[in-house]
Structures are given as C-alpha cells and as structure tokens.
Amino acid sequence: MKKYVIAFVLILVSIQIQAQDFIVIPKHINIEGREKKKVIQQLDSLLHQIIIQKLDTNLISKNKRDFTISVIDKLMRYEQKKDSVAKLILDKQLINIYPIDSQQYSISVAYLYKKDEQIILPYIFTLIADCTKENITFSVPLNYLTRYWQKTKIGNITYFHQGKLDIEQAIIFDKKNTQIATLMGLKAEKMDFYMCDSYKEIMQLIGFDYSYSANGIATGGYGVIANTIFMNHEDFSHDVFHYYSGLVNKREDRNWIAEEGVAYTLGNAYYTDEEGKMVTQKRLIKELENYLIQNQDSTLWQLFKEDYPIFDSIANDLSVRSVISSIIVDEVLLKKGKIGVLELVNSGGGKKKFDNYMKTIDELIGINENNFNERIKKLMKDYK
Structure with missing residues (x-):
C-alpha cells in the first residue's frame, strides 16, 4: 500500500522528475550504476514497443517466453483502447527497481491517468530483467516467485505447489485432459499448473501487483495460456475443454x-x-x-x-x-x-x-x- 500512496503523491504534488521517452522516473528512485541505467533504457524500449503494438520478442527472456508475451499482450490491448488525447500523455512511472541477484532486477511500473479531477491507477506491473553480457531481456516474475515451490509431475501435467497436492484430483485432471483432447480429435498437451490460494496471488505471479479490472476478485483461475494454468484446485478441466475447442x-x-x-x-x-x-x-x-x-x-x-x-x-x-x-x-x-x-x-x-x-x-x-x-x-x- 505504501508504494501506491507514493505513486499518487508524486503526481499530486508535482515532485521534480526525470524521464526517458516513455517512462517517468521520480527523482527519489536510485538509478545510479551503469547496468541499472542499461536496464531502464531497455525497459523504455519495451514500453515503446507495447505502445506502438510491435513487440520484438528478442526483448523477452527465453524461459516461458510465450507466456510472458501473452501477459504483455494485455498491456498492448490497454494501449490500443486509448483515445488520441490519452496517447499523448506520459502515463507510466517507475516506482521501484532493485537487484534480486547478480544478474537480475525486479522492476515495478505504475500506470496512472487523470479523469474528472481524479487520479486512476489501472495497473502496477512488475517485470524481471535478466542481464547478460550480450543482452537484457524481460519476463514476468512467475519463475522467480515460485523458485522454491514443490514440483510434481502427473502424466502430462506438471504441478507447482507450496502445500500438499491432492494426488487423486491431479490424476483425475490428467485423465480428463486426455479424454477431452481425444474428443476434439487432438493429442493431449503438456501443461504447467500453478496451485494458487487466490486470484490475487495469480495476478501477482503473472506481474500484476495491482489491476483495476481485477480489483476485489478473490476466486477463479487463469488459463490455459501458453500451456500454463493457475487455480486453487487441481482440476481445471472446465476451461481445458474450452481451450481444446478453440483449437479446432x-x-x-x-x-x-x-x-x-x-x-x-x-x-x-x-x-x-x-x-x-x-x-x-x-x-x-x-x-x-x-x-x-x-x-x-x-x-x-x-x-x-x-x-x-x-x-x-x-x-x-x-x-x-x-x-x-x-x-x-x-x-x-x-x-x-x-x-x-x-x-x-x-x-x-x-x-x-x-x-x-x-x-x-x-x-x-x-x-x-x-x-x-x-x-x-x-x-x-x-x-x-
């Protein structure tokens, strides 16, 4: 909550800022250091590509690349809906950047705009920057946030979970995945399945620390997106049917x-x-x-x-x-x-x-x- 207040105060009291072409950087944000500056420059390029609807996939980290692209697509659709006036406003603000290890940074960006004298916060979005000698790429924080989770493979389904997995329900889902795919004349696909306690946790795993449209939503799942599923129960067969149906x-x-x-x-x-x-x-x-x-x-x-x-x-x-x-x-x-x-x-x-x-x-x-x-x-x- 503290970082949300900071973001609002920065706009309301007009604290002095510096900016790249597509992101505002408040003066209190520490951007000293050659590598950190490179990360911000690359982030600016990524945001520009999101705005113009032309994403260079080379900017996206290879691990779960398709999933990260699908999440970024949400931000691209947000840009697409803006009217001509809104598109001229510099509405993205860096609210946090810090190293999480020797080759990674966590970066949080707030999307803000003013409507009828009211400040609206559509998103607070977090990315992980992966830094190598050759390049800097970005991913959603899914892999980082689940790095200590347990991993259990049941047939074509790989479950990532913190607590005890209901093996019986997991086996049922794996069988349903095959049965439904067969009904649609398809081969059952392999899925990564993240067991989450709430919809809020799902949003955080995929990078949305805050989402205006998801505000107040507590239940439900997310998927199948790039063969990835999130749910508070081991059986996601309802939407798996919709997924396979959509393929054919x-x-x-x-x-x-x-x-x-x-x-x-x-x-x-x-x-x-x-x-x-x-x-x-x-x-x-x-x-x-x-x-x-x-x-x-x-x-x-x-x-x-x-x-x-x-x-x-x-x-x-x-x-x-x-x-x-x-x-x-x-x-x-x-x-x-x-x-x-x-x-x-x-x-x-x-x-x-x-x-x-x-x-x-x-x-x-x-x-x-x-x-x-x-x-x-x-x-x-x-x-x-």
Missing part, C-alpha cells in the same frame, strides 16, 4: 450454451465451494431438484431460458442453464456420439445462439420447448 472450432461457430454444457459434464462447474471442493455436475443437478421442490411455480424451461442465479449458496456465477445444458449434452453423446456433440458445439453463436441451440437439440434428440420440462425431468432421474 471457429469462434463464430461456437455455441457457448453448448460449450458450457460440455464443460460442466466432461469437466466440472469451474468454481469451488467455501470448503475448496470443486463443484460437480451431479451436485448441481441434486440442488436443481431441491430448488424445483421448494419453488413449485418454477419450471425447467423457465430456468433454462432466463438462467436465474439459483446456486449462489454454493458459489457465485454458477449457471442453471449450463447445468441443464450438460444434461442435454450427455443425452446427445449417448444417442449421437462425438459427432452429435461437435454439431451442437458448432451450431452457431452470437445473438441467435439460443435459437440455434434449441433448433439443433430438436434435430438431434427431439427436445424442444413443448416437451422440454418433461424430457429434462426424466433425464435428471438418471443422475440419482
């Missing part, structure tokens, strides 16, 4: 009602409950049954169409529509196999995704608005 299906064809249904049944519901247990399809179907008993005026069709939030007592953002879609997907898989599931997933998105979904399930297994309540209620009995 065109985005405009993907029906996200169907995609979520497949992810809920072949994977899981993505979120964990208050005890840290992964929420499963079977549990949610039971909860849905109880809800219908307690709310006799509600119908399955109504819940599916409107997607009311009925699972908030378990975890936020769980979808009743996705639960019902998962039941339908199971029936499609049973009656029409892999081809039927892929047809449903590729039935079309956009504004007509609901209509496209209903049209396709009617063609595949004869479920429509008229018989929806009866058919789904009957299918739900199979999960007891």
